[in-house]
Amino acid sequence: MSANLREPGGEASSRVTRQMHVMGEAARRAARRMAAAEPGEKNAALFAIAEALTEQQDAILAANARDIREARGKLDAAAIERLELNAARIERMAEGVRQVAALADPIGSITDLNFRPSGIQVGRMRVPLGVVGIIYESRPNVTADAAALCLKSGNAAILRGGSESAHSNQAIAAAVARGLTDAGLPREAVQVVETTDREAVGAMLAMPQYIDVIVPRGGKGLIEFVADNARMPVIKHLDGVCHVYIDESADRDKAIAIAVNAKTQRYGTCNTMETLLVAESVARSILEPLAHDLLQAGVTLRGCEATRKLLGPEIQPATDEDWAAEYLAPTLAVRIVPDMHAAIDHIERWGSHHTDAIVTENVTRARAFIRAVDSASVMVNASTRFADGFEYGLGAEIGISTDKLHARGPVGLEGLTSQKYVVFGDGHVR
Amino acid sequence: MSANLREPGGEASSRVTRQMHVMGEAARRAARRMAAAEPGEKNAALFAIAEALTEQQDAILAANARDIREARGKLDAAAIERLELNAARIERMAEGVRQVAALADPIGSITDLNFRPSGIQVGRMRVPLGVVGIIYESRPNVTADAAALCLKSGNAAILRGGSESAHSNQAIAAAVARGLTDAGLPREAVQVVETTDREAVGAMLAMPQYIDVIVPRGGKGLIEFVADNARMPVIKHLDGVCHVYIDESADRDKAIAIAVNAKTQRYGTCNTMETLLVAESVARSILEPLAHDLLQAGVTLRGCEATRKLLGPEIQPATDEDWAAEYLAPTLAVRIVPDMHAAIDHIERWGSHHTDAIVTENVTRARAFIRAVDSASVMVNASTRFADGFEYGLGAEIGISTDKLHARGPVGLEGLTSQKYVVFGDGHVR
Incomplete structure (x- = not known):
């Protein structure tokens, strides 16, 4: 050491x-x-x-x-x-x-x-x-x-x-x-x-x-x-298991744009979304059209039971391996959660502390998410793909760190x- | 790691x-x-x-x-x-x-x-x-x-x-x-x-x-x-081999006060001076009276050859072990050096990158010393004993670090x- x-x-x-x-x-x-x-x-x-x-x-x-x-x-x-x-x-x-x-x-x-x-x-x-x-x-x-x-x-x-x-x-x-x-x-x-x-x-x-x-x-x-x-x-950073959580107060259009961008802009980068979390109450209004866009873009979805119930049995079931997976590929794990606290618990349990985002119009939950999620980058209403030295204004990037001491993030x-x-x-x- | x-x-x-x-x-x-x-x-x-x-x-x-x-x-x-x-x-x-x-x-x-x-x-x-x-x-x-x-x-x-x-x-x-x-x-x-x-x-x-x-x-x-x-x-810090360098442009009274304080205020602390470096040109005017004060205070000196020539053969000769020593005791290694560059070389070779000070009235050399000495604390005209969380205004101190990554110094x-x-x-x- x-x-x-x-x-x-x-x-x-x-x-x-x-x-x-x-x-x-x-x-x-x-x-x-x-x-x-x-x-x-x-x-x-x-x-x-x-x-x-x-x-x-x-x-x-x-x-x-x-x-x-x-x-x-x-x-x-x-x-x-x-x-x-x-x-x-x-x-x-x-x-x-x-x-x-x-x-x-x-x-x-x-x-x-x-x-x-x-x-x-x-x-x-x-x-x-x-x-x-x-x-x-x-x-x-x-x-x-x-x-x-x-x-x-x-x-x-x-x-x-x-x-x-x-x-x-x-x-x-x-x-x-x-x-x-x-x-x-x-x-x-x-x-x-x-x-x-x-x-x-x-x-x-x-x-x-x-x-x-x-x-x-x-x-x-x-x-x-x-x-x-x-x-x-x-x-160093070992894994980029990045999440987007779509909150019950999310704006539908922003949620869809952010999730599609976070997953499909580049598949092989460490700041690409690997798991999508959606609040139960907006699953029908947001996840349904979003899933359609993702499937159109060629993304394979692996869903929790509720997701499969909503989107149909042709969606493959997600296992614990999926929650832990950094696919670096056009595959996405999807989970419907009761609320933000369940989303945060999921991120803490399965995430890699790299980059995680919430989509919400609710300022109280935005503040709480920013505070509670212990990742190198935590975002509100922005694509995880922004986690990058150039985008952050560092001018250049020697790497990304998910360690806590010394350097964290880009x-x-x-x-x-x-x-x-x-x-x-x-x-x-x- | x-x-x-x-x-x-x-x-x-x-x-x-x-x-x-x-x-x-x-x-x-x-x-x-x-x-x-x-x-x-x-x-x-x-x-x-x-x-x-x-x-x-x-x-x-x-x-x-x-x-x-x-x-x-x-x-x-x-x-x-x-x-x-x-x-x-x-x-x-x-x-x-x-x-x-x-x-x-x-x-x-x-x-x-x-x-x-x-x-x-x-x-x-x-x-x-x-x-x-x-x-x-x-x-x-x-x-x-x-x-x-x-x-x-x-x-x-x-x-x-x-x-x-x-x-x-x-x-x-x-x-x-x-x-x-x-x-x-x-x-x-x-x-x-x-x-x-x-x-x-x-x-x-x-x-x-x-x-x-x-x-x-x-x-x-x-x-x-x-x-x-x-x-x-x-x-962590392993060693506190701290130096005071008395420059050719040092103020005599400040030099004596700082060196005596850095050595004698407490013997067992990591920010206590363990080696004194003195520019050749001020050895007679400053080191002679300073050595007198240190000996009066009960400090044993171990000197380089030039030091012994100046202060007398009753001063024990310093060896490489002395340059590397953290005495944590009323013992001090003393070396007369040709100039500041030799002092910096000595500090880089033998020091522990904890705390090192220059005593000088010359602003150019003060700037150069501050820049060149690669230690957790580098001081101009102040006692090494100040290297401390309370003195630095941190309010309290969990420890001192001589590592470079994350925390350095108090x-x-x-x-x-x-x-x-x-x-x-x-x-x-x-």
Whole structure:
């Protein structure tokens, strides 16, 4: 759980582990320089990285073609689509890096600086975390995105991408390194692990002396592995079992629009609705037409008994497995509940504390729902799909957290920082 | 590292572990009620607890006398002194609980509620963490202090005190339970572990499904054990190797006053200075008279070679062990350094990132020191002894953290809370 400074056991470390330690030491040194970097230096590096990405487009596309060639037959079409780069995608990557440059620099900001009765002034200064480790799967754009966010927040980064995008990642890493050195910052500020040996991941997770926080991005298997094995803090979310509850005072049109959007706008995202809860008294007036729209959109419904009674026996019965399911697919669990309290109980029991919404015109129940539901994002009359760093105004997102400590919900630059206390006196003693 | 919801392995759990699970389930239930408690209800409970502590003074003193009787011969005089209660100490405990009632209620506070381009409003609401576990050693007043802080911040608490104060803790727990029930809140909101079996600690650390965060308070052995074994986040600091650096532009009188205070005001606290760093150019003018004052106060100095050359060979030579030492005693390591950069390098290499101070009249170096030193508290012209929740205006302190994530430095009510996102729309979809 907590950072432990002892070296990993006495056993002779392998070559890969030794390599990772060398990267770790270099990252630690670079982190100190990055923490002291001026906003202008960091922005110059970001613009230089964006430029290098465009300039080195041919090399990046060639590397990507090699990844794609090697992936054929091993990955399915959707995975290959995620892996694939083209000129437009590289330009979008560069634009993303420029957007991070445009964000306010969080580092060094001092807040709440107040005089205390003793005469000292006490405030809090925002500082980088140090070295951020990011372990991710196929999409190579994460290499540029994550590098930009870590750089802007004054951290050093060690990035470990999926083996299927290894060549693309190294080509992008070359552009990042070029931008850093052009701006006079250490290229070790962003290191992309070269080896595709799985041992490198284990070594990263076992070096809290070099890595302050790990962010896993990818499928549930990866996130679970990282969470179970990391010896440093992890910023992560495991599941997105998100709910929309349609209250007895819901506006019919809003309820239908929100539920349809929350389910069908994208099926594979963590903020997609997976269970719909409907107050008994509006089941006929709202659930009936809503179910029609959802079925039209190609969504399979699995309902509780009351739902099946209302919608017909062709709706499959929902079991406990459905209440717990993150389908990431055009399937939706539907339950009719007596009232809001039953909906909240359902969410507390089966939800994953990611994002849950109520649709209601009743202000008292809206307040109560917001207060009682213990999720990273709680919404009134809005689609769960809004739970996203860009939509929340964080500018960019390194991930989403369903943990309670440190960062909760979409994690932007601030989640890659910490605050220290600063104290100013004039010879004050106790 | 991360909360893991699986039950501990398949082995048959023992009676103690089963008891702890029963407490954990009760705490989870109570936490939901506490999260919804109104400020007035929580304050009523705090005042009722303070009253019960005073009313039940005789029972508490009798229990304490029993602890003291059993401790004789087993604990040294200082430990017995820490254990001992009297009418004044109980009154101070009650007063502490009333002071917590007077603090602003952090729960439910919504900040940064802004409209986004999409039309939704996004803000952050402060919420309790859930269930806080506190594992502590001899001082029985921690039982009342910790109960009050957890209660005010809307959490449930499971408290495990030292076996030497078991009777006192149970008597205080009875007063806390009385206060809770008088105010209509569940008595399970604060549970004090009854058994003195060490297995109870292991069971607590292995139940992340019931305990959201653990705060160990006590000696280094306890904290290390908790940090190494907890399966949930830990708020802790291991070492307080605090530095005062006397810069070449230091005011002589302020430097002497601050260094003497930082070392001698209390020897056994984590924010006591353990190493003094002095710029070469002011060693003669400041270190010489300062050393005189420190020796007068009964402090043993261990110096670098330059220090011994200046102060005389009767000063013991300092080794690497001294630079790393948290003496918690009237001993001080002293090093003469060429300049501030060398001082910062020393602090980064040997310090524990707890509290470090510079004494200087030079604003440029003050700014640079504040920026570069990566410690929970960084000070200019003030004694390290100020690193304390009360001095910082937190009202009370549950502990001090030298970790970077979540809470850093003195941890008050806010460190026992988290923030969730709240989103308000009017039928908004993406």
